[in-house]
Amino acid sequence: MGQAATPDRPPTGRDRSPPGAEHEGWARARRARGRNLALLAALLAFIVLIYLVTLVRLGGLD
Amino acid sequence: MTDLTIETAGNGTAAVAAPLATWRDYLDLLKPRVMTLVVFTGAAGLVLAPTPVHPVLALAAVLAIALAAGAAGAINMWYDRDIDAVMERTRARPLVRGVVAPPDALAFGLVLTGIAVMLMGLALNWTAAALLALASAFYVFVYTLWLKRRTPQNIVIGGAAGAFPPMIGWAAATGEVSATAIALFALIFLWTPPHFWALALYRAGDYAKAGVPMLPVVAGARATRRQILAYTVAMLPVSLLPTAFGVTGTAYAAAAVVLGLLFIASAVRVCREDGPATGWRSAKLMFGYSIFHLFALFGAMVADHAGAI
The missing domain is CATH 1.10.357.140 (UbiA prenyltransferase)
Structure with missing residues (x-):
């Protein structure tokens, strides 16, 4: 029944963590950073575009 | 998020x-x-x-x-x-x-x-x-x-x-x-059914499983092939409208005729194909060609309009 492998204390949250949980957390943080940077770049590009559109509409970039 | x-x-x-x-x-x-x-x-x-x-x-x-x-x-x-x-x-x-x-x-x-x-x-x-x-x-x-x-x-x-x-x-x-804008709309409108039905012919099982009533699932492959051919034939004269309206010249018109005839030829091949036996090779080719066809058609329009051809 595999009783020999059963710990003699109640399981804690740390025990239930899957192997490589630290790596998983690191990968998650990396993905989140990548997504945030992509969003930031998109927003900055959008702001620049709106600025240029405004200049053109006002006749400043002809 | x-x-x-x-x-x-x-x-x-x-x-x-x-x-x-x-x-x-x-x-x-x-x-x-x-x-x-x-x-x-x-x-x-x-x-x-x-x-x-x-x-x-x-x-x-x-x-x-x-x-x-x-x-x-x-x-x-x-x-x-x-x-x-x-x-x-x-x-x-x-x-x-x-x-x-x-x-x-x-x-x-x-x-x-x-x-x-x-x-x-x-x-x-x-x-x-x-x-x-x-x-x-x-x-x-x-x-x-x-x-x-x-x-x-x-x-x-x-x-x-x-x-x-x-x-x-x-x-x-x-x-x-304008009328030209409507002609461009009509061109893609007529291109869409043969494009999607070529795909649906070899993905009919997928669509049937999902319960999506695509034409090959509901009416069968034979009726779908006929419809594909009809749309490709109807598309050819419509593709000449930009020249008729003076937006493009004869160079585009010549390209449109060649591309249109190739599209019709691919549809004829699909009509003659025993799909299950060949693995729908012609339908797959037609699907790929249809994407090229639209790119080439609009590319030729722009090139002709710009005087590049």
Whole structure:
């Protein structure tokens, strides 16, 4: 029944963590950073575009 | 946006954390390959229009068309996630893999649609913005929500949504819809059914499993082939309208005739093919050719208009 492998204390949250949980957390943080940077770049590009559109509409970039 | 989804097991312990969506998953929601065709035809409409547009405003118009098309794709994926999970072709989509939560996909689509329409209205004009909003609404409400699961004519009528971009591009430049813009609309409208039905012929099993009443599923392969041929034949004279309206010259007309005859020839091959025996080789070829056909047709229009051919 595999009783020999059963710990003699109640399981804690740390025990239930899957192997490589630290790596998983690191990968998650990396993905989140990548997504945030992509969003930031998109927003900055959008702001620049709106600025240029405004200049053109006002006749400043002809 | 939801970054983390914790599924709670029966005993109340946290069990599985869904993978975090990356920016590529959100890009996939925009159906980038479909967007390429939409952007190309939209830009062609902008270039063919008689009124010159400042490059910055042209960029804004193309971006608005791309954003609106992508956003409509995201909303389509949100609504169709149940059938996408069943179909082989769509099984790897972000919503099916569970990396993007459905409310996030819907919000992403709605916000992008709003940004696209406002950008078009403020940067170009409100006629183009209204057409953009109409095209998005048509794709979401008429095609996705109403027709797709109800009738084999789903992509015939719903295909109108994909035919809007050159008309929107034209309206962005001129502020109005002319006969040429309608001709460009008609061209893509007639191209869409043979394009999708060529795919549906060799994916009929997938569509049947998902309960989508595509023509090969409902009427059979024979009726579908006849319809494919009819649409390719009807498309040829319509592809000559830009020359008839004086927007393009004889060089484009010659290219359109050659391309149109090749499209018809590919349809004839599909008609003669014993699909199950050949693995639908001709249908697959026709699907690939149909994408090239539209790119080449609009490319020839732009090149002729610019005096390059």
